[in-house]
Amino acid sequence: MHRFTYLLFFVFSFVFQGFGQTFSISGYVKDSTTGETLIGAAIRLPNTSIGTVTNAYGYFSLALPNDTKQVLVSYVGYKNKIISLNANKNQQLNIAISPRNFEVNEVVINADRQDKNIRSTEMSRMELSGEKIKSMPVIFGESDVLKAITLLPGIKSGGEASTGFYVRGGGPDQNLILMDEAVVYNPSHLFGFLSVFNSDAVKNIEVIKGGMPANYGGRLSSILSVNMREGNNQEYKYSGGIGLISTRLSAEGPIEKGKSSFLVSTRRTYVDILAKPFLPDNIKGNSYYFYDMNLKMNFILSDKDRIFVSGYFGRDILDYQSEVNSSVNFNFGWGNSTGTLRWNHIFNPKLFVNTSVIFNRYELFNDFNFGVGGFKVRSNLQDWNLKSDFTWFAHPKHLVKFGFNYTFHTFQPGILSGNIGSTNISDAINKQYAHEGAIYISDEWQLNHRITLNYGLRAVAFNLVGPYKSEEFDNDTQLPTGNFIEYEPGESIAFYPRLEPRISGTFLINDVSSIKASFTQTYQFLHLATTSGAQFPLDLWVPSSKLVKPQLAYQYALGYFRNFKQNMYESSVELYYKPMYNQIEFKPGASLFFNQNLENEMIFGQGLSYGSEFFIRKKAGKLNGWIGYTWSRTTRQFDELNMGEPYFYRYDRTHDMSLLLSYQFNKKWSGSLVFVYGTGNATTLPDSRYAYRFGVDPNTAEPTFIFIDKYNKVNSFRLPAYHRMDLSATYIVKQTKKFESSWNFSIYNVYNRANPYFIYFLPDIKNNQVKAYMVYLFPIVPSVQWNFRF
Amino acid sequence: MSKIKHVALLSIAILAIVSCEKEIDINLPPSSEEIVVEASINQLTSTLNYVIISKTVDYFKPDLSLNSIRGAKVFITEGSILGKDTIFNISDRQPFIDLLDTIAPGVYVNPFFQGKAERPYLLEIDLADGRQIRGKTFIPKPLSIDSSSFWFEKVNKDTNAYFYMEWFDGPAQNNYRFAMLNAYDSIFTGWGIADRFYTFDDERINNQKRPFQMLNPFKYGDTVHIYMAEIGRQEYLFWDSFRNAANNGGPFSTPVAVKSNITGAIGSFTGYGITYKRFLLR
Structure with missing residues (x-):
């Protein structure tokens, strides 16, 4: 590890050498019709x-x-747009490019030089762009990022009723999910059926499942970064959709034309209202x-400064x-609830900075009343x-980040508070506080026209601090012994400084092929307490502590x-x-x-994942997809x-295949x-069962009991x-500059496959045996949705 | 927790309009057999003193019987506590015999056994094949109900009946197991004939008045027999995990390992300090 650190500084010290006679251009690339900045646009x-x-803010700098x-x-x-350069001097350009319209001949997307x-x-x-996500077929017409x-x-996927996702063998809590840089701890609505991301407000998403650059960290497996749209800074636009289970409405427009914009996007489900008349009496009380x-505002203060304010507020009830x-x-x-205040500043054409202050909160509330009492949790x-x-666009051959x-977690x-009759009940699991910090540096170094290296180092630290009262529990009775350690405010309870080296490289074989390799080391200090295998609203995030060590992963990847x-x-x-x-x-x-003594329920082990992924994508043409x-x-x-033996992870899938085809008729x-x-x-x-809770029916003299399942091998x-x-x-019913109206028809599970949701067992008294039943959620489901924009 | 999970499932089902199911065949490898013991003693009634010895069976074996084990030698010994020591004298051993062989084989009883509150007990089982099972328990002091009441509420065509009880949860009252039977006759022939079970401890309400009310009402006219038992901590941990295992199911189910307070087998030896109460809900 130390050797790597020395090497890193050695390389940084010597790499920035001369590069002949050059000048640089820099600036933003944006959509000419809406003013939205474009992420990943190529300037060549x-x-x-x-x-x-x-970059992620639509900014570029290029030495020529x-x-x-x-x-x-x-x-x-x-x-495509050709930009003529007048003089060979450094210059700032704000480039506006036009979207292709929907005329058939022009729908053939020119993929020239898209060889990133x-x-x-x-x-x-x-x-993936927000538009691409919206074009995919989905159940009930509800397109969804996750x-x-x-x-x-x-x-x-974690399954049909789950937005949990599993990247290269990692758990759902090992994905860092960001919405405009704010961490989203529980990304699901409707118990996992839909995600919190309203696709109307999504500009694009980026998923990193390996070779994680040094500017990201905090989770073992992946980064899902969802960028929300900024809003049209040219004209007011309204859009929305009415589907089978929800309605969406968005408004956007300039606050000051060309300089600032806003976007407000909302949605609400109404399946409860629609379903109520058809429900049986015993579940009619459910709602x-x-x-x-989503709210976003974007202000261009000057050529060098931009401010973004974005927020999200969502509730499931x-x-x-x-x-x-x-x-x-x-x-x-x-x-x-999340709030992000972002400031983009250009110190000079070669040095760009984004500074963000972010607040996020996930909360759960549960009120329970039963006549003579009630509880609030x-x-x-x-x-x-x-x-x-x-x-820092330090040098034509070096891009330094x-x-x-820094995060303060609470x-x-x-x-819990409440009462039963005149007895008051109150209890609280001790609050915990933690500081999490990281500094990083990385350099993308183009050694020659064939080899490019990206090497970096991320230093991270996690400090669980007081005030905190750590209670001791008896292992045998699981009751508090009465002994405890009390930590003062700010006093360190557990401190974990760690280093995360990152390196990746590309060897360009020729203009159309390359070999890449990467190594990533990541630590994770927050852990999701769940037993159900899928994320559930009640699942808690718990910090690393004296007993709970940070999770660690190494990832080696090689690609052609x-x-x-x-x-x-x-x-x-x-x-x-x-x-x-x-x-x-x-x-x-x-x-x-x-459970105050949650750590007593935890066990610690290791995991291993390996595999190969094959991918073919057609980016352009009437027919495209992957x-x-x-x-x-x-x-x-x-x-x-499992008696200490390795076992298959719940979401181990030997074979996994997906096909997406889109066609413009x-x-x-x-x-x-x-x-x-x-x-x-x-x-x-369960591999066996036994009879328990014995009784003898006094009327028939027959014994009564229930069967209890006994488990042996895990996930076998x-x-x-x-x-x-x-x-x-x-x-598309109508499409003009002023008004657009379209219908979306979809059929989910076309050939009515019964895909397993879960299995349960029932004794069949008549045949003297236990039978297994498989429940599946969605048979063939047609749906329709109307979308509009004006 | 489980209630919320069930409502979650219900909500998903509403969303799906209808979820579907079908019978499937599952082939599992043979399991290894284990001995199971359910031993219950108390200070109140002889019908709840019994030791049941059975065994696990392959999950899909076409056999829904108790799978009991006959021919075991079963003894329960009352002991005494002297300071920090618990003493059991072999001369105090009381045999439990497979008396009900014809209607319920493998059920070992002793009609003359009388448990005593605040006494320890030793369970010794020697199977015919030489295997030994041992366990200890304690019959706690029964609780004393301070007040109770019941009332009625008309809901649609039915009249619901509720009752409410209070007792003092002092330092000696810690873990509870209640069973209720809605029947004309009060003979409690084994815990398994009860309609409802409640297993709870005093983690949240301790050293104060302890209220008890059910959420699920009875009906006007019902006669409800309630067996309220104090149990020891290890016995509570067994029955608490048993409750989780018995209610386990659905998409959020997880494999539950039932805890045990005996050696040589899975199961429990539970001493119950029982208080009995009857409500005539009319």
Whole structure:
């Protein structure tokens, strides 16, 4: 490790050498019609390898030879633009490019020079635009970011009623999910059926599943960064949609034309209202809905300064009124709130900085009343985050990124208050506080026209601090012994400084193919306490402590990338090997809810994941889409489980395949097809049973008892394979500059595959045996949605 | 927690309009057999003093019987506590015999056994094949109900009946197991014939008045027999994990390992300090 650090500084000291006579251009690339900045737009010297792409804020800086007369700007879905350069001097350009319209001939997207996948050092990384996500077929017409990314190789879905996703063998808590840089701790609505991301407000998403650059950290497996749209700074626009279960409405427009804009996007489900008349009496008392709102404002203060304010507020509300006992009702809700204040500043054309102050809070509230009493349960997790990310276009062959990230976490696992009759009840799980900090530096070094290296180091530290009262529990009785340690405010309880070296490199074989390799070391200090395998609103995030060590993963990846037909087709093969340490599981039957001694329920082990991913994508043409296939193996090993033997992780999938095809039939009609196949989940089934809780019926003299399941091997049974096909079609009724109206028709699970949701068992008294039943959620489901924009 | 999970499932089901299910065949490898013991003693009634010995069976074996084990030698010994020591005299051993062989084989009883509150007990089982099972328990002092009441509420065509009880949860009252039977006759022939079970401890309400009310009402006219038992901590941990295992199911189910307070087998030896109460809900 120390050797690596010395090497890093040695390299940084000597790399910045001269680069002939150059000048630089810098600035933003934006959409000419809306003023939205474009992420990943390519700026390139035609017919050379000299070029760059805009960063996450739409900014670029590019050094050019003195004799350069023009550059080409391109972006998928937009017309290419040639920019003529007047003089060979440093200059700032704000480039506006026009989206291609929907005329059939122009829908053929020109993929010229879109070879970023070949040349960049980034691997195991994917981007999807909000528009692409909205065009995919989905159940009930509800397009969803988290459902969309599970169509990418190496990313597996947790199932139909789950937005949890699993990247290269990691758990759902090992993905860092960011919404405009704010961490989203629970990304699900409707118990995981939909995600919190309203696709109307999504500009683009980026998924990094390996080769994580040094500016990201905090989770072992992946980064999902969701960038929200900034709003149209040219004219007011309204859009929305009415679907089977929800309605969406967005408004955007200039605050000051060309200089500032806003976007407000809301949605609410109404399935509870629609379903109520059709429900049987015994569940009519249920009401379940969610709503959320995205707000974003963007101010261009000067050529050098931009301010962004963005926020999210969402709630899921479940009301229950007992039909048999009128005094029993409960109200259960949860949701995220985030706020981001971002400042982009250009010190000079070569030094760009983004500084953000971010607040995020996930909370859960549960009110329970039953006539003579009632309870209120509250829990939350709150972060304050300050970060600065510098991009230094130091040298034509060096792109340096550095910065810091500091977060103050507050964990309030649970507060309970209430009464039964005249007896008051109050209890609280002790609050916890933690500081998490990181500094990083990385350099993307183009050694020659074939080899580019990206090497960096991220230094991270986590400090769990007081005030905190640490109680001692008796292992035998699980009761407090009365002994405790009390920590003063700010006093360190557990401190973990760690180093995370990152390195990746590209060897360009020729203009259309390259080999890439990467090594990533990551630590994770926050852990999700869950036993159900899927994220659930009640699941708590717990910090690393004296007992709970930070999770650690190494990831080695190797890939071959090849483009065909002038970059119209992308293909890649990636191999990865990822050992994981200090992995956390819970003892079988552990009680996680309101448990002061939660750490006593934890067990610690290790994991291993390896596999290969194949991907072919057609980016342009009437017919476009991709096919991805993954072969992988993922295991876990805990001394206390499965007799210490490694076992398959629940979401281990030997084979996983996804196909997405989109076709533009004509001006009015377009369609998409999705097919997915995955080896069945590994699950633990009982291998035997026994009779217990004995009694003798006094009337019949027959013995009575129930059967209790007994488990042996962990995850040794495979559920049937998961596969389904979905179709969707979009019909544009009217499309003018002023008004757009379209219908989206989709059929989910076209051939009505019964995909397993869970298995349960029932004794069949008549046949003297136990029978197994498989429950599946969604048969063939047609849906329709109307979308508008004016 | 589990209630919320069930409502979650219900909500998903509403969303799906209808979820579907079908019977499937599952092939599991043979399991290794284990001995199971359910031993219950108390200070109140002889019908709740019994030791049941059975064994685990392969999950899909076409056999829904108790799978009891006959021919075991079963003894329960009352002991005494002297300071920090618990003493059991072999001369105090009382045999439990497979008396009900014809209707319930493997159920070992002793009609003359009388448990005493605040006394320790030793369970010794020697199986015919030589295997030995041992366990200890303690019958806690029964609780004393301070007040109770009941009332009615008309809901649609039914009249619901509720009752409410209070007792003092002092330092000696820690872990509870209640069972209720809605029946005309009060003979409690084994805990398994009860309709409802409640297992709880005093983690949240301690050293103060302890209220008890059910959420699920009875009906007007019902006769409810309530067996309220104080139990020891290890016995509570067993029955608490048993409750989790018995209610385990659905998409959020996880494998539950039932705890045990005996050696040589899975199961429990529970001493109950029982208080009995009857409500005539009319």
